[in-house]
Amino acid sequence: MPQATAYHHGDLRAACLRAARELLEEDGSAALSMRAVARRAGVSPTAPYRHFPDREALVSAVAAEGYRELAEHLVAAHPTPVTPDELAEVAVAYVRFALDHPALFRAMFAEPCDPDNEERVAATAAIEDYVRDTVRRAVPGADPDTLWTPVWALVHGLAFLHLDGKFDASTPDAVADQVSTAFLALFTAAPALAQAAAAQH
């Protein structure tokens, strides 16, 4: 671990990540810029390139942090959701996270990025496991290996459609109601869906 001097920063990598997070939180609509990060870290415009080969690498690193925080946020909403209502709480937490950290969420998902980035792959795999386990616990009669994808996609889609203003996201309550209703509608409509499936044959 190098020491901090007037010339050498000490831990510029961490400082860049912190600066990037701050900038994303402060302006949820502006794109993250290397130069702004450097300014915020009190360092020359090109210094961050010593730690991140390009802008994409920095964004990926920030995104990886975001995945971990999202996972924690979901667990905090409910450690072991089982009933539809508890599942809906977690779904609301997911969308809430997207709306509370729009720029971070977009960096995590909406930015064209290198899908081979190891940090990102590992972090999303963790979310995948979480969703699968939750499905296994909450819907014992179903196959978690096929059901986890539509469940994640549903919640993820709700998040994006709110983020993009397709649904009313004016107040937290409106969002919670919307997400909860939409999520629970699947359970409510389950008998009708089963019937529709049966009618095909």
Next chain:
Amino acid sequence: MPQATAYHHGDLRAACLRAARELLEEDGSAALSMRAVARRAGVSPTAPYRHFPDREALVSAVAAEGYRELAEHLVAAHPTPVTPDELAEVAVAYVRFALDHPALFRAMFAEPCDPDNEERVAATAAIEDYVRDTVRRAVPGADPDTLWTPVWALVHGLAFLHLDGKFDASTPDAVADQVSTAFLALFTAAPALAQAAAAQH
């Protein structure tokens, strides 16, 4: 309608939209730039600003076109889907559209944009109606006014997760299988979902 001369283009607005579409199709990862659009249209760098107050306006106009094309694409996949398999075909078409026109799809959804833009609101309202009608037709026992949201969100989420490399999108067949399986899993799991809902009380 103004005439085309050496100085005056004639219909620069349409030319800009066409150029923008071409650029988005050619490079699915690069951001759309006003100057590139101007170059492609064979016009000075600032000329497009006569027709679009800022970049956001141009992107919104292109996005609105995209919504219409997406709607046509879905209808082309199946005019009146009823059975789960037919619904799955439409879902696959939705994701296919996203993957075939990644930059356009991102412009439509992943770009922070003015939600008050009239063209966008009208275009998305059309999709909303389409999904609602489809749900009404295909799942007669359910309430279309509450079920259309999770359905759209599910398919939309699948599109984004594929677009972002969270699911395997290496071949068209892999995508079709994935989407189809995920979508049909809802019907397959419907009895288990109904049972989970019933167990809550």
Next chain:
DNA sequence: AGAGAATGTAAGCGGTGCATACATGAGAGG
């Protein structure tokens, strides 16, 4: 025909990502 509005251009500001060349100083080997 002349006036005014519409639509084009030119020039310039401050911002961006990034490559290249140079400066500094921390830590290792003698």
Next chain:
DNA sequence: CCTCTCATGTATGCACCGCTTACATTCTCT
């Protein structure tokens, strides 16, 4: 303790970007 090396910082410069302001051209309308 002294020097050498190299990781880590800086300076400079290029090409691009969105957008503003001022100016040129031409369409349209009376």
